[in-house]
Amino acid sequence: MNALSLARWQFAITTVYHFIFVPITIGSGFLVAGFQTAWYRTNKDKYLRATKFFGKLFLINFAIGVVTGIVQEFQFGMNWSSYSRFVGDIFGAPLAMEGLLAFFLESTFLGLWIFGWDRLPKKLHLASIWLAATGTLLSAYFILAANSFMQHPVGYTMNVARGRAELTDIVRVLTQKTALSAFFHVIPLAFLASGALFAGVGAWLLLKKKDIEVAQPAMKLGAITIIVSFLLVLVSGDFSARVMTQQQPMKMAAAEGLYDSKSSAPFSLLTIGSLDGTHAVFQIGIPSLLSLMSTGKTDGVVEGVNDIEKQYDAKYGNDSYTPVIWLAYWSFRLMIGFGGLALLLAMYILWRMRKGGLPTSKWFNRAAIAMPFLPILGISFGWIFTESARQPWVVFGLMKTRDGVSTAVGAGSVAFTMIVFTLLYGVLAVIEFGLMVKTIKMGPQPAVEGNNANDGAQLTMAY
Amino acid sequence: MSLNSFWFTIIVVLWVGYFILEGFDFGVGILLKVVAKNQAERRAVLTTLGPVWDGNEVWLLVAGGATFAAFPEWYATLFSGFYLPLFLILVSLIVRGVSFEYRSKYGKAQWRGRWDNAIVVSSFLPAVLWGVAFANIIEGVPLKKGSNGIIEYAGGFFNLLNPYALLGGVTTLLLFVSHGAFFLALKTEGEIRNRANAIGQKAGLATAVAALAFFGWTAASVNSRGWVLLLAAVAVVFWLAALGANFKGREGYAFLFSALTTAFTVIALFATLYPNVMPSSLSADASLNIFNASSTHYTLKVMTYVAVVLTPIVLIYQGWTYWIFRKRINPNQIASADSGVLDTVH
Numbered sequence: 001m002n003a004l005s006l007a008r009w010q011f012a013i014t015t016v017y018h019f020i021f022v023p024i025t026i027g028s029g030f031l032v033a034g035f036q037t038a039w040y041r042t043n044k045d046k047y048l049r050a051t052k053f054f055g056k057l058f059l060i061n062f063a064i065g066v067v068t069g070i071v072q073e074f075q076f077g078m079n080w081s082s083y084s085r086f087v088g089d090i091f092g093a094p095l096a097m098e099g100l101l102a103f104f105l106e107s108t109f110l111g112l113w114i115f116g117w118d119r120l121p122k123k124l125h126l127a128s129i130w131l132a133a134t135g136t137l138l139s140a141y142f143i144l145a146a147n148s149f150m151q152h153p154v155g156y157t158m159n160v161a162r163g164r165a166e167l168t169d170i171v172r173v174l175t176q177k178t179a180l181s182a183f184f185h186v187i188p189l190a191f192l193a194s195g196a197l198f199a200g201v202g203a204w205l206l207l208k209k210k211d212i213e214v215a216q217p218a219m220k221l222g223a224i225t226i227i228v229s230f231l232l233v234l235v236s237g238d239f240s241a242r243v244m245t246q247q248q249p250m251k252m253a254a255a256e257g258l259y260d261s262k263s264s265a266p267f268s269l270l271t272i273g274s275l276d277g278t279h280a281v282f283q284i285g286i287p288s289l290l291s292l293m294s295t296g297k298t299d300g301v302v303e304g305v306n307d308i309e310k311q312y313d314a315k316y317g318n319d320s321y322t323p324v325i326w327l328a329y330w331s332f333r334l335m336i337g338f339g340g341l342a343l344l345l346a347m348y349i350l351w352r353m354r355k356g357g358l359p360t361s362k363w364f365n366r367a368a369i370a371m372p373f374l375p376i377l378g379i380s381f382g383w384i385f386t387e388s389a390r391q392p393w394v395v396f397g398l399m400k401t402r403d404g405v406s407t408a409v410g411a412g413s414v415a416f417t418m419i420v421f422t423l424l425y426g427v428l429a430v431i432e433f434g435l436m437v438k439t440i441k442m443g444p445q446p447a448v449e450g451n452n453a454n455d456g457a458q459l460t461m462a463y
Numbered sequence: 464m465s466l467n468s469f470w471f472t473i474i475v476v477l478w479v480g481y482f483i484l485e486g487f488d489f490g491v492g493i494l495l496k497v498v499a500k501n502q503a504e505r506r507a508v509l510t511t512l513g514p515v516w517d518g519n520e521v522w523l524l525v526a527g528g529a530t531f532a533a534f535p536e537w538y539a540t541l542f543s544g545f546y547l548p549l550f551l552i553l554v555s556l557i558v559r560g561v562s563f564e565y566r567s568k569y570g571k572a573q574w575r576g577r578w579d580n581a582i583v584v585s586s587f588l589p590a591v592l593w594g595v596a597f598a599n600i601i602e603g604v605p606l607k608k609g610s611n612g613i614i615e616y617a618g619g620f621f622n623l624l625n626p627y628a629l630l631g632g633v634t635t636l637l638l639f640v641s642h643g644a645f646f647l648a649l650k651t652e653g654e655i656r657n658r659a660n661a662i663g664q665k666a667g668l669a670t671a672v673a674a675l676a677f678f679g680w681t682a683a684s685v686n687s688r689g690w691v692l693l694l695a696a697v698a699v700v701f702w703l704a705a706l707g708a709n710f711k712g713r714e715g716y717a718f719l720f721s722a723l724t725t726a727f728t729v730i731a732l733f734a735t736l737y738p739n740v741m742p743s744s745l746s747a748d749a750s751l752n753i754f755n756a757s758s759t760h761y762t763l764k765v766m767t768y769v770a771v772v773l774t775p776i777v778l779i780y781q782g783w784t785y786w787i788f789r790k791r792i793n794p795n796q797i798a799s800a801d802s803g804v805l806d807t808v809h
Contacts (some may be wrong), residue, residue, distance in 0.1 A: 056804070063564035066517060074553060077542025085613065089758040093766060096532040099525035100773045107521050108781050111514035119787055129544065145707020165609070167762045244666050399552040406543040408615045415551045418764075428561060435568055438805045458798045463509035463567050 003067065004405045006414040007079040010421065011052075012387075014071050016380050017425045021065035023343075023379055026140060027194025028058040029133030031221060040126050045447055049109060053214060053444035054198065059114065060435045064428055066107075071421065073099075079414060083394055086292040091146050091169040098142035106135025107355065118460040140190070141183055141325055148179035150248045152394050158398075164219075165398060180402070181240040188232035189382075193227030193375035196342050199340030203368035219349060226346035229398065233339065238293065239240035245294035245302070248396060250312070250321060250391040252294050255329035257283070260304040265290040268329075285448050298358045316397070322387045331385035338378030349412055466763040467753040470533040471740070473770055475733045477529055479726045481522035482635075483642075486725055488516050492559065492644015493588025493636075496579060498647060498658045501799050503794035506567060510797070511650040515789050516563060518781055520556065522574070523652055532766050536614065537740045537757035544616025545596055546602065548623060552589045559585035563698065569803040590639045591632040597675075598631025599623050599733050602685055606743035606750065614749050628716065629681055636675045637670040638728070642721045649714040651794040659687065660709065663717065667706045674728070686735035686770075698727035 001009075032055050039047035055059075073095065074392065076084045083092075112120065113128040120128065155172035158166045159418040167173065199222025205215035245252040252257075254266050267286030288298040305322055345367055396399040465473075483743050491512055531538040542549055566578035602625075607617040644663035648656050678695045705720035734792040736742065740756050743749035757763065794800070 059564065063561050067560040068518075070524065070556050071553050073524050074542055074549060075529075077538045078546055078549060079543075081539035081543035081615075082613075084531065085535055088531055088538060092528065092530075092535055092538070092758065093762060093769075096525065096528035096766060097769055099521060099528040100777065103521040103524055104518065104777045104781065107517035108777075108784055111516075111518055112784055113789065115514040115788065117512075163524050163613075166759045168760075168764070197538030227675075269492065300474045305497070315628065347471075377659075391705040406546075408540075408543045408617070409546050413546055418545075420554065424557060428557075430567065435805065438568075442807070443807060457796065459510065459792070459796045461508050461510075461513075462797045463513045463563060 001411065003009075003226075003409060003411040003414050003450045004402055006411055006418055007405050007409075008401065010079060010418040011075060012384075013422055014068065015387075016383060017376045017429075018065065019069070019070055019379065019383055020066040020114050020376055022140075023186075023376065024061045025058070025199060026053065026136045026193070027066045027131075027225070028061070028197065028325070030191070031134050031225065032058050032199055032361075033133050034221065035124055035128040035217075036129055040122060045218070046211075048447040049444040050214045050218060051212065052447055053439075054201075056216070057197070057201070057436060060432060060439065062110070064432050066241065067427070074098060078410065078417075079406055080394075080404050081406040083399065084153070085150070086164050086341035086399050086404065087314060087395060088164070090149060090165055090173060093167065093170060094142040094146040098139050101297035102135045102137075102139035102142060104135075105130045109135065111361065120338040130305065135189065138329050140186060142174075145174050145176075145179040148176060148182055148349050149173055150393075151390060152176065152243075153395055153398055155176075160267065160368040162385040164209065165395070177243055181236055183244050184236040185233060185240050186379075188229035188236065189375065191225050191229040191232065192339065192342060193234060193372070193379060195222045195229060195346070196375050197372040198222030199226060199346060200368050200371035203349065203365070203371070204440060204444055207365050207368070208443070214351075214444045220353060223346040223349045223353070223425045227340060227350070230339070230343045230346075235445065241293050242296060246307050248390065249303045249310045250305065251328070251386070253303060253308060254323050254325050254389045255332040255385065256290050257301070257325055257329045258290065258302060258304045259306050261301060262304065263301045264288045264299045265294075265302040308335055319392065319400075321392060328385055328389035331388065334381040335378050335385055337380065338374045342371060342374040342378070345374075387432060389442075466760060466767060467757050468738070468758070469767065470529075470763055471733070471753045472738060474526065474533065475730060476602065476774075477522055477526035478733070479517075479729045481700055482528055482639075482729055483725045484515075484519035484522055484721045486590075486635075486639045487643045487646035489510055489586045489590040490639040490641065491647055492582045492643075493590065493640055494647065494659070494662060495582055495586075498644075498655050498662065500654075501794075502570075502575070503641050503797045504655055505575075506797045507580075507651055507792045508647065508655060509563060509566070509796040510792050511647065515784060517560070520560070525554075527724040529766070529770075531802050533758055533760060533763060534751075534753070534756040537751055539637040540606065540614055540616055540741060540751060540756075541600075544606075544618070545599070548592045550594055550706055552592050555588045556591075567710060567803050568805045570801050570806045571803075572604065574803075575656030583719040586742045587636070590636045590770060590775055593629045593726075594632035595623060597635075597732055600741055601631075601681065601732055602627050602749075603744035607745060608749040614743070614751055614755075617745070629687075630673070630677050632679065634670070634673040637666055637673050638721075638725065641666040641670050642718075642725060645709065645714065645718040645721045648709075649718045650791055652791045653795075655794070656714075656791075658711070660714070664706070667702075667709060667721075671699075671702055671706065675697065678731075681735065688735070690714065691731055692725055692736045694731035698724050701727060731771055736746055752805075 016159060017079050018426050032051055035047050035051040035054060039051055090384065109128045110206055111133055113125065116125050116128060136206045153165065154176045155167060155169035157168050198218050202215045206219065207300030241252065244445040259267060267289030268283060268285045272282045289303055291300040292298050294300065304324065309321050390396060392400045394404040484570045492510060495505060498795045499508045514807065562581045564584065566575055578729055604616060605618040605622060608614050641663055644659045644666055647659035648663055682692055693769045700726040705717050705724060706714035708720055739750050741751040754793050
């Protein structure tokens with residue numbers, strides 16, 4: 001493998017790994033804040049136990065999200081220095097804003113929250129977790145705006161003499177509809193993933209009869225979160241699909257394995273492509289659904305891969321503009337499939353709980369354990385889809401991925417760092433997972449009130 | 464002042480903040496096993512960092528992000544050129560952060576021992592490597608201008624390990640160890656405090672020797688502009704004040720002066736560069752400076768608004784955190800120090 005393929009693999013590994021932890025961080029921060037608010041308002045002990053228990057899970061997960069985020073920040077310069085030179089004038093700004101506005105907020109107030117139980121007045125301590133959670137939300141916004149520039153560059157001009165793109169309108173970069181639709185797609189997904197974690201853990205506690213007082217509200221909060229966020233995901237997903245068809249028609253065509261342009265195009269349930277990837281051999285589909293999804297009309301024309309390839313050859317010069325179709329096609333379906341499974345489970349839980357009943361069948365228990373993993377898998381496939389089906393572009397229409405790689409870094413160096421990072425990520429994942437499982441198995445612990453409960457003779461929290 | 468110079472200044476401020484804050488984090492991490500002999504002591508030491516280490520590290524992320532935004536050529540050339548040292552720093556920061564968060568989850572000696580070793584090594588490596596990296600930047604590295612006009616690093620990993628750079632690494636290591644010791648002396652009670660004061664004294668003297676050698680070398684062969692020398696002299700004077708305060712048992716002043724020394728050292732080093740940001744050792748026209756490395760005026764202007772509004776707010780709430788956690792920590796305050804929150808039997 002050459003430096004380019006290795007750098008691409010490294011970026012994919014780091015980003016997908018980082019994003020396993022990110023959605024849980026964003027959603028759980030708010031859900032924990034919700035429990036603490038319930039405790040603050042009602043003073044009921046069960047909500048304090050829930051806050052501390054889910055707070056622990058949140059923090060175990062947060063640690064890995066933070067440290068892998070550091071690599072995210074620097075890998076553009078390390079492996080993608082040509083890309084960094086080309087877009088730095090634009091792309092650097094949201095990253096710097098993310099640091100100043102979001103990272104400082106989340107890290108500082110999370111520190112205050114973790115160690116502040118006996119140091120801060122109750123109200124201020126509650127505000128800390130809300131501010132930390134807000135920090136994670138802002139962080140997502142800026143990084144999605146930056147990513148959206150790669151999907152659909154706006155607010156720039158080309159400076160040919162310096163060979164780079166230059167910012168002309170920061171407001172457009174931050175508020176273009178690609179960025180907004182991505183934000184309103186990713187954030188509900190983060191809540192979906194966290195809802196699944198809370199519901200799954202609640203279900204397990206219930207099964208093991210550990211602290212039913214905590215288990216019930218956790219399940220309910222989790223299930224409601226899943227359903228509400230799923231609806232938002234559907235709406236924003238539908239909107240995103242239309243934005244995508246308009247801005248990156250090749251991506252939509254690849255997602256559907258649609259080789260030739262069609263009106264009343266079907267949504268493919270199964271497409272098997274030929275070996276050379278230029279046409280479909282076998283196809284089953286739902287009539288007209290794809291046209292509806294991408295154009296808003298059942299008889300709208302959806303462009304196919306082969307036609308777009310010809311257009312791009314004429315527009316950008318002869319090259320291959322077709323992404324890996326099977327990857328786009330299957331990752332798109334797995335994204336929807338895993339999300340949908342989480343929704344079905346959540347609806348079942350709510351149905352069984354409607355009159356204070358408890359879902360306790362054996363089948364359900366197994367499903368509950370699988371539940372937290374479903375949205376995470378869906379999200380990972382979503383990112384794999386949206387990034388891989390943009391190829392060969394790193395910035396759509398402006399720079400190809402192969403032109404963005406660092407020229408001063410040899411394949412050996414990239415291979416070495418990729419191997420070490422991957423091994424490290426693997427080890428940390430095992431440790432993290434072990435700690436999560438152990439925490440869940442112990443269940444919520446009798447709560448020490450914390451807030452000025454003692455005269456400082458003992459610390460409520462110590463590393 | 465042009466916006467380019469203003470952004471050079473902002474970058475200096477961010478590195479100053481980073482080295483003052485994570486500098487003592489590194490020092491505390493390196494000294495963990497030396498100053499703290501039992502579990503209660505180790506946990507007391509780590510708890511001094513607990514609420515603040517992550518916020519301290521954000522200074523690095525913001526320095527990186529600001530460099531990307533304001534001087535993309537600098538960001539791209541620096542991080543692709545200093546590839547392996549930066550990689551080692553990143554691996555260290557990953558291991559370090561996770562170690563802080565996970566080490567006290569279980570009480571088992573083996574579990575904790577491994578994380579303790581991880582903390583020591585992952586604090587040591589960046590403390591040295593940042594010095595090596597900055598000394599290389601000051602000294603100039605082989606940068607070449609390609610036919611496309613792009614300036615790239617043309618050396619290898621071992622170019623970066625030259626004697627001047629290694630001296631830089633030793634200097635930052637000793638400085639951070641002393642700075643960490645002064646911090647611990649200020650933040651703890653009992654045995655840890657005594658040991659930290661004693662270590663601060665020895666490490667402080669060693670730092671003085673290393674820093675004088677490093678500044679001397681810099682003045683003799685790299686840059687001897689009058690005001691750079693003046694800044695370095697200010698750093699040295701603050702260091703002497705820190706040593707004096709440590710000797711007299713004035714822990715707050717010792718820490719304050721070591722923070723000021725760190726600040727002036729960083730300022731002096733950047734002053735040797737200005738207006739360059741990465742001088743080339745091969746030819747002057749392959750040097751990166753605040754103009755040929757910079758973003759457009761528009762981007763700098765946008766970022767100026769953002770920085771001017773947000774930086775004071777950040778400083779206020781981060782400073783407030785230090786105020787909230789200002790109390791000294793005593794190992795006696797750690798309840799059941801030998802067990803972890805996830806041990807089944809307490």
